[in-house]
Each structure stands twice: as structure tokens, then as C-alpha cells.
Amino acid sequence: MAFTADGPALVEGPLELVTADGRTILCDRCVVALCLCHRSAIYPLCDTSHRRHRRTVE
Ligand code: FES
Structure with a gap:
């Protein structure tokens, strides 16, 4: 199993x-x-929606 920083497993x-x-x-x-x-x-499957909600660090 692999985890990404702000994305899916x-x-x-x-x-x-x-x-x-x-x-x-x-x-x-x-x-x-x-x-x-x-x-x-389509939870629990990833549909790449996580890409549109990244936070920026200031
Ligand atoms: S991890 Fe939630 S949509 Fe990709």
C-alpha cells in the first residue's frame, strides 16, 4: 500500500x-x-477531486 501526500491510498x-x-x-x-x-x-474510490482542493501554504 502506498499513501500520497494529499491524495489517495x-x-x-x-x-x-x-x-x-x-x-x-x-x-x-x-x-x-x-x-x-x-x-x-465515487467514495470510497478516488475520482481525483483531491486535486481541485489543495491548500496553499503562505
Ligand atoms: S483522495 Fe479523495 S478524491 Fe482523491
Whole structure:
């Protein structure tokens, strides 16, 4: 598993995710990006929404 600074956790696939509400999501990719920022429209999978919300440090 790999974590990026402001982005997703990259995990080896394929895998089967079971969400807190009991949904099962089948991911057939060799690398699956899991959303850590909770901004994704397809949460728990990353849709790259984290890229549009980066904070700038002054
Ligand atoms: S980590 Fe990419 S949308 Fe949340």
C-alpha cells in the first residue's frame, strides 16, 4: 500500500471492498486508488477531486 501526500491510498488490486453500509464494490484494476480526502463523488474510490482542493501554504 502506498499513501500520497494529499491524495489517495494506492492498493494492489483486484480487490473487493465492503463499505460501512454493506455495499460491495468490485475493483478489477491492478492498482486501486482509495479516497482519503472524502471529497470523491465515487467514495470510497478516488475520482481525483483531491486535486481541485489543495491548500496553499503562505
Ligand atoms: S483522495 Fe482523491 S478524491 Fe479523495
